[in-house]
Amino acid sequence: MADQCLASSRRVAVCEIDIEHPVQEAHHKYFDGYSRVFAVLRFRGVVVGTTWLPTIKGRITLSQLKDCARGASWNIWSHMNTTFAGEWKSTSTLTASVVVCTRDRTDDLAKCLPKLLPYAAQGHEIVVIDSCPSNEDTQQLVAQFPHVRYVREPRPGAGIARNCGLLSATKEVIAFTDDDAQVDAGWLGALLRNFDDPNVALVTGITMPTELETDAQLWFEEMHGFARGFVRKQFEAESINPLSASLVGASVNMAVRRSSLDDVGWFDEALGPGTPCGSGEDHDFFYRVLARGYRVIYDPAALVWHRHRRDWRALQRAIHGYGLGVFAWWTRALVVEKEMTLLKLAPRWFFDWHVRQLGRALLKRPNAEPLDLAWAEFLGALKGPIAYLRSIRKSQSRKRAPLQIPRETLLPVSTAGHKHIGVGTENT
């Protein structure tokens, strides 16, 4: 599998296409060395579609773009629909805390932070949570950005890091993105305007790949990806089963309303990367937002670019983690939330998806997952419930004060406050 870690011969160029100006796009973009292009179609800044286009002598043609525009017409309508009638004359004066959780990925973070700096100038707050770092590189990097706050969280785990972010943030809305992601120019504004509706507790956005250079990245985008469509969607418990919360988005691109946290609760620290469960802390959180009767909005106008894992082994681990995470989260939902429907849903999902995928991979059916990935996900799903119980035991062994939302966090956070609750130290 080592060769799959290298740049793929099938590598694909990622490019943005403004479909209002197709002639310029077709004439000025040149993709040397790429046989295919992953075109992200944008209409007035909003992603209205994606398409895989073959290149002809390193270029894409106008007729290809014409077809793209036609294919995206429904999404264009949907975008115009939400903006045309003036619904988005947002009167909101909300400000946000942007939280970036990172762990030993200083190079990625160095690309991520500059994109966030304009928001600091607009009165928003930027907080970097350094989760259980093995060195001081991240701290030194953040020190170069005077408007970015650095908080060290000594304990590993994405749920723990996110909770630390919630605790450190001082604004009414807390937006999350990852260190390996780069936000688009209008990202935060697009997230925030959805909070005009007081029933909305969570907003997610669309995530596109920054590069598709390796087989791992290509496979992930083709088969998995983070995009949840190109039209704005509204979710609530009446319209979607909260146990299908993964449909609403991913934690790489989301914002939460602070006032709903009293009711919804925090991220489960036994779930997520860095714990035996591998993932699931975001989907568990989404589930609780929906189950408590709040509204979730998926708005493709909020765009984040994400660098997918380049390495095949890292991808295997991630897919294994997804399998683990879903069943670990469902175990929590069954045990803690008494979601009895899972007794029917979980086995059905296991057989209809995981066993079937494994079977298809073994039989080498068209478009089947690679066998190693299907096996990794299958194993993860099998181990999920046990992993959650192990993770619970492990997190209970780490003594800490129970998390509460201190009202004073609405004011600037003091270092002393952090010491008191034991989430780490702060360096501004």
Place this chain on the structure above:
Amino acid sequence: MLGHTLDALRKQTLPPERFEVVVVADACTDATAQVVADFARTAGFSVQFHEHEAMSAAATRNLGAHHARSEMLLFMDDDIIAAQQLAQAHLDAHPPTDMGCNSAVVLGYSKPVYLQNASWWQCDARTWWEDEFHRMTSAGHRFTYRHFFSGNVSLSKKLFDNIGGFDLSMSGRLEDYEIGARLIKAGARFKFAPQAIGEHHDNTTYDKWLARVKHEGIASILIGDRHPELRAEIFGNVVAPAATRQERFARVLATKHPRLGDALFPAALKLAHRLERIRLRHRWRAMRLALREYCYLRGVCSQIGDLSKLSSWLQDGPPLPTVASDAPVVDVLKLSQITDAELLEASRKGVRLTCDGIEVTTLPPRPGAESLRVEHLAYAFGEHARRTFVPALAIHFAREFNPNAGVRYAG
């Protein structure tokens, strides 16, 4: 709870010499009088306390209004905790020139307090309230009699006296809707003041709500008796068939076998609670709809008899109005030129909206809704455009996408 409500009034930004507080206790057996007396000693503004035993929110509010000495009345429930700017925001929302005979009714924002471990019904209720208030923030929102929420509302004393206050015979049964209907008829202008925030600590439960729904059924008939034009608005021109099997069953029980229905009701309620406990959402929702249908129709039938009598009662009233043949035609490109007389006629007869001479949509007269304003027409046009024009534009955009006739491959 009353103590908290009164304490919040102490913190108002409105100067204390500009308002007084009238507390009316209705058949209270607790220490209400003592709480109010303690509060009055330190309040810094005038506090009146009155007691009676009417067991009626309508009579209690009327008594409070009777004793009030100010020009403006602000009704608040005892489960509303006022934000500091509430009273000021109410006053600011009233047009200053009208202080003498103000026709404005200002609705405050009774923000539901998010209960921890709220039941599914409470979550739905919170969503409903928030949606109602959120819709009111839109400039083109057309208020109806259903928007009068007496928990946080202000109007001039003169207007309140002119329309005769709350109807005592409606007590406990949608008296808000009834007074709302009379206010609309009297030409009152409803207005939403989003800054007049009061935290609404509603302790209604699912069981209490179902009991209230039964009263709503009774009240719907009473409102229809007093305002026949609202009959079809409430029930439709004819009684609509039940949408689901469960609702059909509930309807049969409520109208034909009420005794059996009443006997089965506690078991059904228990089942609904059990469905919630094991998180069977869809079944719980179906059960909720059926129970609501049962309680509502039980109330309706207890007042009027049965469904056939309801049908003939509906036929006695006027049907839902349609756009009159001589209804005014308004072009959205000339909305700024429309006169008040035209708007009044449009409210009575309906209106045909055109865009550059082409008819776009029609708005029939709406019983129980306030008179049309220019913003209402603009909003209606915008909504129509959103559903019809914009898809057409998108299709046009996709179809006409031919930027360069002599296309050559860029390569």
